[in-house]
Amino acid sequence: MEVMDKLAILADAAKYDAACTSSGVTRGGRPGTIGTASNSGCCHTFSADGRCVSLLKVLYTNCCCYDCAYCVNRRSNDVPRTAFTPRELAELTIQFYRRNYIEGLFLSSAVLKSPDYTTERMIEALRLLRTEYRFNGYIHAKAIPGADPGLTYELGLLADRLSVNIELPSESSLRLLAPDKSRASILEPMARIRDRAAQSKAELKLYRHAPRFAPAGQSTQMIVGATPESDRHILALTEGLYRKYRLKRVFFSAYMPVSNHKSLPAPVGFKPPLLREHRLYQADWLLRFYGFTAGEILDEGHPNFDAALDPKSDWALRHPEFFPVELNRADYEAILRVPGIGMRGAERIVAARRYGPLSFEGVKRLGIVMKRAQYFITCSGRMLPGLRFSPESVYRRLAGLEQAALGGGESWQQLSLFDGGAG
Amino acid sequence: MTAYRYDGTFAGFLTCVWDALESRTDPAAFLLPEDSPTFWEERSLAADRGRAKRLYAALARRVSPAFQKLVTRGFLTCLPEKELALFTLIRRGLQEGDRVRLDLSDPVMADVNLALTKMWTEWDHLKGFIRFSELDGVLVGEIEPKNRVLPLLASHFAARYSGERIVLYDRTHHEVFLSDRGRWRLLPAEDFRMGPAGAEERAYRAMWRTYFDTIAIEGRLNPKCQSTHMPKRYRHVMTEFLTDGEMERSLPGQSPAGSLGDGNSGQRSTSTTRR
Numbered sequence: 001m002e003v004m005d006k007l008a009i010l011a012d013a014a015k016y017d018a019a020c021t022s023s024g025v026t027r028g029g030r031p032g033t034i035g036t037a038s039n040s041g042c043c044h045t046f047s048a049d050g051r052c053v054s055l056l057k058v059l060y061t062n063c064c065c066y067d068c069a070y071c072v073n074r075r076s077n078d079v080p081r082t083a084f085t086p087r088e089l090a091e092l093t094i095q096f097y098r099r100n101y102i103e104g105l106f107l108s109s110a111v112l113k114s115p116d117y118t119t120e121r122m123i124e125a126l127r128l129l130r131t132e133y134r135f136n137g138y139i140h141a142k143a144i145p146g147a148d149p150g151l152t153y154e155l156g157l158l159a160d161r162l163s164v165n166i167e168l169p170s171e172s173s174l175r176l177l178a179p180d181k182s183r184a185s186i187l188e189p190m191a192r193i194r195d196r197a198a199q200s201k202a203e204l205k206l207y208r209h210a211p212r213f214a215p216a217g218q219s220t221q222m223i224v225g226a227t228p229e230s231d232r233h234i235l236a237l238t239e240g241l242y243r244k245y246r247l248k249r250v251f252f253s254a255y256m257p258v259s260n261h262k263s264l265p266a267p268v269g270f271k272p273p274l275l276r277e278h279r280l281y282q283a284d285w286l287l288r289f290y291g292f293t294a295g296e297i298l299d300e301g302h303p304n305f306d307a308a309l310d311p312k313s314d315w316a317l318r319h320p321e322f323f324p325v326e327l328n329r330a331d332y333e334a335i336l337r338v339p340g341i342g343m344r345g346a347e348r349i350v351a352a353r354r355y356g357p358l359s360f361e362g363v364k365r366l367g368i369v370m371k372r373a374q375y376f377i378t379c380s381g382r383m384l385p386g387l388r389f390s391p392e393s394v395y396r397r398l399a400g401l402e403q404a405a406l407g408g409g410e411s412w413q414q415l416s417l418f419d420g421g422a423g
Numbered sequence: 424m425t426a427y428r429y430d431g432t433f434a435g436f437l438t439c440v441w442d443a444l445e446s447r448t449d450p451a452a453f454l455l456p457e458d459s460p461t462f463w464e465e466r467s468l469a470a471d472r473g474r475a476k477r478l479y480a481a482l483a484r485r486v487s488p489a490f491q492k493l494v495t496r497g498f499l500t501c502l503p504e505k506e507l508a509l510f511t512l513i514r515r516g517l518q519e520g521d522r523v524r525l526d527l528s529d530p531v532m533a534d535v536n537l538a539l540t541k542m543w544t545e546w547d548h549l550k551g552f553i554r555f556s557e558l559d560g561v562l563v564g565e566i567e568p569k570n571r572v573l574p575l576l577a578s579h580f581a582a583r584y585s586g587e588r589i590v591l592y593d594r595t596h597h598e599v600f601l602s603d604r605g606r607w608r609l610l611p612a613e614d615f616r617m618g619p620a621g622a623e624e625r626a627y628r629a630m631w632r633t634y635f636d637t638i639a640i641e642g643r644l645n646p647k648c649q650s651t652h653m654p655k656r657y658r659h660v661m662t663e664f665l666t667d668g669e670m671e672r673s674l675p676g677q678s679p680a681g682s683l684g685d686g687n688s689g690q691r692s693t694s695t696t697r698r
Contacts, residue, residue, distance in 0.1 A: 003630070004629065004633060007630055007633060007637075011634050015639075015640055016640065029582030029583055030585075031586075031605070032586065033586075034586060036579075042551045043551050043653075044551040045551070045552065046649045046652045047638050047649070048639040048646065049643040049645050049648075050643075050645040050647070050649045050652065051639075051640075052652065053635070056634070057638065096627070096630075098562060098587065099554060099555045099562070099627065100551075100564070101554070103551070254643075256640060274643065348527055352528050355522065355525040355527070355528075358528060363528070366527050367536075367537060
């Protein structure tokens with residue numbers, strides 16, 4: 001089989017993995033090697049579905065001995081199967097990298113023969129790329145649950161980031177749809193990667209040349225909408241993963257109907273819950289950068305996202321006692337909670353008011369858009385002159401802005417589909 | 424009020440600023456050699472590297488290194504009348520000190536900051552969206568940016584491909600970045616044409632297009648989201664949106680050469696002509 005055909009098959013098999021970031025590690029160029037890495041990552045193109053393409057995301061092989069119902073590569077699915085050789089993969093990565101098509105390689109794999117055997121093949125490919133081809137760019141490798149810890153360690157010495165997919169948001173869903181995996185078999189390597197990375201960091205402080213284990217940390221992803229968990233459950237799980245397992249990112253992937261399995265939503269007429277995925281990412285951002293806790297965003301009386309509002313506006317409307325925020329006095333953390341003001345905006349406000357008091361005119365010149373923020377702020381004790389509103393009218397106006405931002409009608413309808421199921 | 428005419432270089436600009444500060448005049452405009460005359464009294468100054476250097480050093484010493492950077496980076500933006508805005512900031516900076524950088528709600532500062540934000544966005548985009556073709560062992564690419572980001576991109580690519588030879592041409596500003604195994608230069612270049620690709624180059628382009636088409640999930644097609652993240656203006660030099668034929672034509676950009684390839688191979692070698 002030609003490399004072109006392998007690429008088409010193994011990229012197609014990998015595309016449902018949401019993660020494609022190249023962030024978390026900075027590495028300058030080194031003479032005799034090719035490549036650099038930057039902490040903020042780099043998007044090299046955006047595919048027709050609007051997702052960032054940063055890495056060459058392929059499977060080493062799509063020959064799988066597992067039979068997970070939600071997965072296109074399950075053993076019982078009738079698709080063409082193939083595998084790269086380590087040299088083909090290294091050559092392809094380098095040649096794409098030289099042309100600035102990609103920031104590096106994202107290597108995942110179906111489980112060929114056994115987790116150990118698969119990991120060994122991946123190590124072989126990455127070692128060739130790092131040593132013979134002297135590749136200094138970004139590598140994200142998927143750790144295969146069930147593989148020998150020693151092998152996963154070796155993989156982490158070659159890669160910048162490791163990830164173990166949690167796949168589904170609960171043990172019962174896993175039992176139902178992925179009989180070959182269990183919660184423990186996923187969390188165990190995750191904990192081990194966390195500990196190894198911490199150990200490597202500590203050693204690097206003592207010895208400059210200590211081996212670097214997964215310097216860009218680890219991430220995970222889960223499929224949303226295939227099983228009946230509530231948003232609150234997923235968000236609490238996400239928060240737990242950040243806290244307990246020190247993950248750098250948790251990715252959500254709206255379930256795409258790839259199977260007729262009886263426990264999965266029927267593929268006919270199924271619309272992937274893209275809006276729900278979007279809301280989860282918005283809430284994930286609030287957890288990571290805005291100082292929110294999962295319990296603040298969703299609680300027992302409020303277990304699912306409001307389809308009509310972004311989570312930050314939703315929180316703000318449920319907490320009138322917190323507002324208005326006085327932009328000339330409030331601290332950075334409080335300003336961050338204002339809908340419509342992001343991190344950069346909050347930083348600018350805090351910097352600019354050191355020069356002199358800010359007026360609404362001045363705030364606008366900082367580049368802050370008032371559409372959402374105006375209902376929640378004061379400047380020197382005054383609200384925006386001429387602004388009249390009630391709690392109900394603010395809800396309607398914010399919902400209207402949100403609907404316009406989402407592009408109106410269609411994605412709108414999608415939430416109602418899982419509303420019933422998620423209850 | 425005086426209109427200053429200068430050569431378009433940073434040193435030339437600083438020479439004019441020096442003159443305006445010294446003679447306590449309010450510049451009405453800064454003109455480039457090709458600009459038509461205005462009704463203002465005109466002063467035409469040649470770049471004085473000595474004065475430029477001293478003023479440049481004073482920006483760091485008397486205001487702050489961050490302010491100096493603001494001015495040099497601001498000069499690379501495509502802000503209309505950027506020279507006037509930067510002059511205003513320099514004058515304020517020398518009077519008030521570094522505090523001026525905090526006055527983000529000042530109209531001039533806000534304009535410069537917005538222009539800088541846009542420039543850094545373009546720089547960030549281009550770090551990813553630039554495409555190289557390997558032609559006779561050299562990596563060759565073209566860009567058509569709004570801001571003069573080539574000097575900012577140079578060190579990035581020189582470090583990334585430290586073992587390669589690179590030619591990267593800026594069609595807007597007629598400037599070329601040349602790198603030979605980590606050592607690099609920027610040179611003015613009026614004309615540039617990309618040569619024809621060999622079989623291997625064509626094969627990798629085809630693989631990249633296949634990869635690009637394959638990786639999109641059909642059930643999630645979202646061209647609006649795609650355009651938000653990757654504005655269409657970048658695509659006319661990106662491999663995945665072009666056929667080989669289109670890539671080998673000198674695309675109808677602002678390039679003065681602008682000649683459409685017609686299969687005449689004698690004309691289509693990789694060439695740069697110094698101004």
